[in-house]
Amino acid sequence: xxxxxxxxxxxxxxxxxxxxxxxxxxxxxxxxxxxxxxxxxxxxxxxxxxxxxxxxxxx
Numbered sequence: 597x598x599x600x601x602x603x604x605x606x607x608x609x610x611x612x613x614x615x616x617x618x619x620x621x622x623x624x625x626x627x628x629x630x631x632x633x634x635x636x637x638x639x640x641x642x643x644x645x646x647x648x649x650x651x652x653x654x655x
Contacts, residue, residue, distance in 0.1 A: 601653045602655060612646075
C-alpha cells in the first residue's frame with residue numbers, strides 16, 4: 597500500500613510541476629507578459645499543499 601501512496605504522491609507532484617512549466621511556456625509562446633510572481637506564488641502554494649499531503653499520507 598505504501599508504494600501506491602508514493603506513486604500517487606509523486607505522480608500528482610509531477611503533474612503540478614508540468615502544469616506550472618506549461619503555463620509559463622504557453623505565455624511565452626503567445627507573447628503574453630509572464631507574471632513570475634504568480635507562478636512563484638503558485639509553486640509555493642503547491643509546496644505547502646504537498647507538504648501537508650505528505651504528512652497525511654505518512655510518506
